Amino acid sequence: MLVDIGAHVYRIAVALLPAAVAGRALPGLARQFREVGVTSVREARRRLLIAPVNSAGQGYTWARAAERLPDVAAASAMFRGGDDLFGFAADHIIPAAALVGNPRWRSAQKAAVARRFTHVVVESGRHLFEPSGDVLRMIRELQDAGVRVALLWHGSDIRLPSVHAAAEPDSPFRGGVYPDTDVLEEIARAHASLGAESGVQQFVSTPDLLRFVPGARWLPVVVDPERWSFAAARPALDGDGPIRVVHAPTRAGLKGSDQIADIMDRLQSEGVVEYIEVRGTPSNQMPELYGSADIVLDQFLAGAYGVAACEALAAGRLVVSHVEDATRKTVQTLSGRALPIVQARWRELEDVIRAIAADRPRFAVHAMKGPDFIRATHDGTLSAQVLRSFLDS
Numbered sequence: 001m002l003v004d005i006g007a008h009v010y011r012i013a014v015a016l017l018p019a020a021v022a023g024r025a026l027p028g029l030a031r032q033f034r035e036v037g038v039t040s041v042r043e044a045r046r047r048l049l050i051a052p053v054n055s056a057g058q059g060y061t062w063a064r065a066a067e068r069l070p071d072v073a074a075a076s077a078m079f080r081g082g083d084d085l086f087g088f089a090a091d092h093i094i095p096a097a098a099l100v101g102n103p104r105w106r107s108a109q110k111a112a113v114a115r116r117f118t119h120v121v122v123e124s125g126r127h128l129f130e131p132s133g134d135v136l137r138m139i140r141e142l143q144d145a146g147v148r149v150a151l152l153w154h155g156s157d158i159r160l161p162s163v164h165a166a167a168e169p170d171s172p173f174r175g176g177v178y179p180d181t182d183v184l185e186e187i188a189r190a191h192a193s194l195g196a197e198s199g200v201q202q203f204v205s206t207p208d209l210l211r212f213v214p215g216a217r218w219l220p221v222v223v224d225p226e227r228w229s230f231a232a233a234r235p236a237l238d239g240d241g242p243i244r245v246v247h248a249p250t251r252a253g254l255k256g257s258d259q260i261a262d263i264m265d266r267l268q269s270e271g272v273v274e275y276i277e278v279r280g281t282p283s284n285q286m287p288e289l290y291g292s293a294d295i296v297l298d299q300f301l302a303g304a305y306g307v308a309a310c311e312a313l314a315a316g317r318l319v320v321s322h323v324e325d326a327t328r329k330t331v332q333t334l335s336g337r338a339l340p341i342v343q344a345r346w347r348e349l350e351d352v353i354r355a356i357a358a359d360r361p362r363f364a365v366h367a368m369k370g371p372d373f374i375r376a377t378h379d380g381t382l383s384a385q386v387l388r389s390f391l392d393s
Contacts, residue, residue, distance in 0.1 A: 032098055033105050038112035039092040044073035046118050046391045053123040054078035055154045056307040057088030057283060058205060061222035062121075065380030066387045075117075077128075087282050100131050114145040119391055121150045121203070124157045125191045139198050150201040150390050152219065153191065155306070156254070158204065158212050160188045164302075167211075170256070170322065170345055172301045178253050188212070201390050207330040208304040218334060219387065221307045222380040228314035229371055231287030236294045236318050236367040237360040242274040245353070246293040246317075248281060248308065256300030256322075259346040264297075267350065272357050290315045295356065300346035303327060309341060310378045313370030318363055320344050320352060335377040340369040 041047045048066050050059040059076035066074040077092040079099050098105045110129040113120065120128075120142060127133040139149050161173035161181045172178040195202050195213060203219040210216055237243065245264065249255035257277065264275040273295075281289060290296055296312035296319050298305060303324030312319045320342045331339045342363070344352040356363045376382075 029102050029104060032095075032102055033108070036094055036098045036102075036105055037092075038105075038109045039075055039077045039116070040112070041075045041116055042073045045071040046073070047116060048072060048074040048119045048121065048387070048391060049077065049113060049117045050074065050121045050152070051077035051123065052079050052094070052126050052128050053154070054088055054090045055123065055205070056221070057090075058154075058221055058307065059123060060089050060091065061224075061380065062219065062383055062387070063091065065222050065383040066391065068380065068384045069388055069391065072391060087284065106130065114142060114147060117147060119148045119150070121152050121390075123152045124154055125151065125194055136194055136198055139200065148390070148393055149198075150203060151195055151198065152203045152205065153195075153209060153213060153216070154205045155209070155302075155304075156184050156188070158188050158191050158195075158209055159184075159302075160192070160212055161185045163212065168301075168303050168324065170301050170303075172254055172256075201393070203386070203390075206304050206306050206327075207334070208302070208324065208327045210330065211326075217386055217389070218330070220335075220378050220383050221310055222383050223307065223310045223314050223374060223378055225314050225371060225375050225379050228287055228290070228311055228374075229316065231291030232315050232317075233291050235364060236316055237356070237364040242268075242271055243294045243353070243357055243360075244292060245273045245275050245295045245297060246289060247275075247277045247297040248286070248289065249277075249279060249299070250308070252279065254299070254301060256346050259300060260297065260349055263346070263350045263353075267353055273353060286311060287315065290317055293317050295320055295353070297321065297349075298341070300344070300349070305339065305341060310374055313340065314374040314378075316367055316371055318342060318356065318367040319370065320349070320356075322346070331377070335382060337373050337376050340366065340373050342366065 050063050054060060054076055063074035063076045066072050075091040078090045079096050080093050081096040106129050125135055127135050127138055142149050161184050165171040165173040173181045202213050202216040204210055204213055204216050205219060205221055207218045249257045267273045268275045290312050296317045298309040298319055298321035300322045303322055305323050309319050322345050323341050328339050
């Protein structure tokens with residue numbers, strides 16, 4: 001009981017004391033403030049912050065890509081809750097508890113970003129300094145401080161379910177299949193309004209999202225080709241026996257995992273494949289997982305490709321997925337390279353896998369195109385050039 005009363009008094013003190021006083025007077029908050037610190041960056045003429053989501057570790061890899069440009073320093077920052085399973089790297093990892101419960105930290109972080117950075121890329125329409133706040137107002141305050149601001153969108157942040165359902169026959173947003181469709185629609189519409197009203201440069205992380213953000217630029221995701229090539233235990237489709245097929249969905253309802261489950265079970269029962277589906281695997285274990293595969297199944301509902309597919313391509317695995325024609329054409333136009341993902345809608349998957357099993361040498365050669373594509377399109381070189389237009393502004 002004494003513990004409960006103490007905690008209650010502590011919460012009242014946090015609420016009632018001014019931020020500067022609470023952050024210094026209450027031992028827990030003061031210690032947290034010291035331990036978390038504020039986001040820093042080395043000295044350079046252009047200093048870029050990418051925050052606060054670091055989706056699939058991309059904030060960190062884009063920051064490293066930006067630093068390839070002359071006189072650019074960059075940092076990524078992300079909020080991390082206790083339930084984070086993936087453990088992606090970031091320059092500054094901020095416990096969600098500091099964001100929610102430490103007003104002194106919030107105030108100091110706001111001042112540090114305005115003072116230390118010349119350019120900020122805001123991910124996913126999230127506030128940088130408040131658990132929930134007016135993001136447009138935050139953008140204007142940063143601009144008033146002389147900071148250039150851009151917005152960056154990932155997947156469901158900006159993909160309007162209603163538009164996607166109208167264009168994509170296998171959309172998970174048709175017929176109420178995906179339970180959070182209405183929520184995602186509301187989020188995407190709010191983000192579209194934020195982008196339009198802010199008037200700032202906008203980026204999207206996958207080319208399929210360009211249709212949802214007029215005037216946006218594609219900022220290719222970045223993977224380390226060497227890390228993934230070294231992960232390969234052997235060339236894909238080399239040898240006899242069942243083909244090892246891996247599927248590692250982050251959001252199974254949007255990837256088509258349920259749709260392909262019976263197909264893969266049937267193929268496995270016949271000895272055609274050895275099927276492995278995993279979820280919630282930490283990022284540092286993914287190279288070994290993909291490196292052991294012959295085929296990686298990505299997604300079969302969205303018509304897009306992203307980080308997971310790029311990692312598998314970099315490892316020289318044969319990637320099978322549904323990628324819409326418009327996205328393939330966009331990649332060809334903007335990168336000069338054809339996307340080497342084997343096309344299959346989920347209804348076609350069984351026939352495609354059987355065709356691969358019947359002609360392993362031909363598809364093994366196709367898998368070898370993946371690493372070259374990644375080096376040309378997703379090793380950070382192209383991404384740095386896309387960021388240059390923003391950093392030069």
